Amino acid sequence: MFIKNITILGGMSRSGNPEPVQRIDLNMGDVVSIVGPTGSGKTTLINDIELFADRNTQTGRCILIDGKRPPLEYRDNPASNPIALITQHTTFLSDLPVEDFLSTHARIRAKDSSQIEAMIANTLSFANQLTGEPIILSSRMTELSGGQTRALLIADATVICDTPIVLLDEVENAGIHRTRALELLRQHRKIFIFVTHDPRIALLSDFRIVMQGGSIVKILHTNDEERQFSIKVSKLDDMLSAMRDKIRFGERLTTHELEGLA
Amino acid sequence: MKLVICAGPATTGKTSVLRHIIQKLQQVQEKAAFLKIDVQYAEEDELFAREFGIPTRKIYSGELCPDHCNVMVLGDALQWARREGCSILLVETAGLCLRCSPYVDGGLGMIVLEATSGTNLPLKVGPMLSLADIAVVTKIDRVSQAEREVFRSRIQYVAPNVRIREVNALYGIGIDPLVDSIHQTPDAWDNMLLRGNPPVGTCTICVGKKEIGWQAHFGVVRSLENQNFYRGE
Numbered sequence A: 001m002f003i004k005n006i007t008i009l010g011g012m013s014r015s016g017n018p019e020p021v022q023r024i025d026l027n028m029g030d031v032v033s034i035v036g037p038t039g040s041g042k043t044t045l046i047n048d049i050e051l052f053a054d055r056n057t058q059t060g061r062c063i064l065i066d067g068k069r070p071p072l073e074y075r076d077n078p079a080s081n082p083i084a085l086i087t088q089h090t091t092f093l094s095d096l097p098v099e100d101f102l103s104t105h106a107r108i109r110a111k112d113s114s115q116i117e118a119m120i121a122n123t124l125s126f127a128n129q130l131t132g133e134p135i136i137l138s139s140r141m142t143e144l145s146g147g148q149t150r151a152l153l154i155a156d157a158t159v160i161c162d163t164p165i166v167l168l169d170e171v172e173n174a175g176i177h178r179t180r181a182l183e184l185l186r187q188h189r190k191i192f193i194f195v196t197h198d199p200r201i202a203l204l205s206d207f208r209i210v211m212q213g214g215s216i217v218k219i220l221h222t223n224d225e226e227r228q229f230s231i232k233v234s235k236l237d238d239m240l241s242a243m244r245d246k247i248r249f250g251e252r253l254t255t256h257e258l259e260g261l262a
Numbered sequence B: 001m002k003l004v005i006c007a008g009p010a011t012t013g014k015t016s017v018l019r020h021i022i023q024k025l026q027q028v029q030e031k032a033a034f035l036k037i038d039v040q041y042a043e044e045d046e047l048f049a050r051e052f053g054i055p056t057r058k059i060y061s062g063e064l065c066p067d068h069c070n071v072m073v074l075g076d077a078l079q080w081a082r083r084e085g086c087s088i089l090l091v092e093t094a095g096l097c098l099r100c101s102p103y104v105d106g107g108l109g110m111i112v113l114e115a116t117s118g119t120n121l122p123l124k125v126g127p128m129l130s131l132a133d134i135a136v137v138t139k140i141d142r143v144s145q146a147e148r149e150v151f152r153s154r155i156q157y158v159a160p161n162v163r164i165r166e167v168n169a170l171y172g173i174g175i176d177p178l179v180d181s182i183h184q185t186p187d188a189w190d191n192m193l194l195r196g197n198p199p200v201g202t203c204t205i206c207v208g209k210k211e212i213g214w215q216a217h218f219g220v221v222r223s224l225e226n227q228n229f230y231r232g233e
């Protein structure tokens, strides 16, 4: 599936005023964050994208793909839908073993059956780079931890669905390796849209869409200063997770933990 | 008068889907009437009358199977909706037994399934799915993309000609294509027929014999080791 870009045409804020930002173009390869306080309309914005809103949702926004209204086929044929959405409530309900589940899904998406094994192996290795404890193919889907579940959701959407657009709603809370996730995701030429409160993800994005009162109020491109600073932010974040691990394993913390943060 | 029959297992979102449909119909000044068929309890009629001010009714099938009750009352219901000055009759039915389907040739048949019910459900609901015109999949906000896709492909496997529409019935997302299908449905005929064949009508359990074991029954019976066979004259 070849898509070059998607366009968000602005609608109305919650109070009924025209949205300050009336057009955003996202190009293949862009990694974008949506930021804003709770209730500012972040989830609503990605729902608009996933639905290909056509001025028929509460926001009045319109979504274009390659400058045109997306074809109806996207709604009719699951294998042609260009969007994968991972919501805050998204989970796996299936209690199949991981391997059976992935192969069921891979069979639907694979262009020919010789690819299936590789798809499963790639999904698993992708997911296992994001979690602390590796996922085992024979464990049941419902036995996976929160972090493992998120990691597998992201890996499945990226590798098996292989959709050109992936939407992720607040994935940071699940304890996955975020820098690694962004590195891996950047190897795939897709549009990734993160709803996030996480400075690390925000600074590793190309730009961030700022929400307030139900509307898009501005676009901030990550500048050189922020890009430089993101290295330190990541370092600080790693230190915090190292401290979390120490606490978890019953160790004491000392003032040395923050050494190296020049 | 257009006829829409909406079936599906309990709590899949039939009422939520119909609520958004009624809203969209009202926006284009279409008058819909609503009939709910259930076994022993329902309140959708009061809900919709209050919410939308449209003519509504309910009927409890009680001893009858709801699909059979549907066949009995549908003729009267169409006349009632006509007298009320409506152009569309929406019927919500529980469709419980999975051997019949409540759909009628000449009307639009819509099954509502929830994506959260597990990926094998489409394989289990029989003619209620395979004889529908549209399968509406609700609660897509709750499950992974992978399970959504597996669910869809299972529906396509059982019912290759049924159109599938995914909706989030809480927010009314994906309802427009359903409303379009209603607009495209021709008016109901005078002498309508149930779509599909009813199951065998010789069940001695249905007529009240409670003894356990096929030896106590006659007509078309079945043992654990044999397929259906006939016992009696």
Ligand SMILES: Nc1nc2c(ncn2[C@@H]2O[C@H](COP(=O)(O)OP(=O)(O)OP(=O)(O)O)[C@@H](O)[C@H]2O)c(=O)[nH]1
Residues within 6 Å of the ligand: B008, B009, B010, B011, B012, B013, B014, B015, B016, B017, B094, B112, B138, B139, B140, B141, B142, B167, B168, B169, B170
């Ligand atoms: N998250 C989510 N919840 C939904 C969706 N659709 C329906 N629900 C919820 O599911 C529950 C049952 O919905 P109803 O519309 O009453 O279901 P029904 O099929 O009419 O149920 P009965 O008539 O009792 O068989 C309600 O709590 C709805 O709010 C959906 O798309 N997403």
Ligand SMILES: Nc1ncnc2c1ncn2[C@@H]1O[C@H](COP(=O)(O)OP(=O)(O)O)[C@@H](O)[C@H]1O
Residues within 6 Å of the ligand: A012, A013, A014, A015, A036, A037, A038, A039, A040, A041, A042, A043, A044, A045, A058, A059, A213, A214, A215
């Ligand atoms: N442009 C808008 N117009 C009307 N209501 C909106 C708009 N944007 C968001 N909302 C409503 O505001 C509420 C909060 O939005 P949500 O997207 O859940 O916020 P967030 O994900 O940022 O916490 C929701 O009920 C949503 O329907």
Ligand SMILES: [Mg+2]
Residues within 6 Å of the ligand: A042, A043, A044
């Ligand atoms: Mg949100």
Ligand SMILES: [Mg+2]
Residues within 6 Å of the ligand: B014, B015, B016, B044, B092
């Ligand atoms: Mg109901």
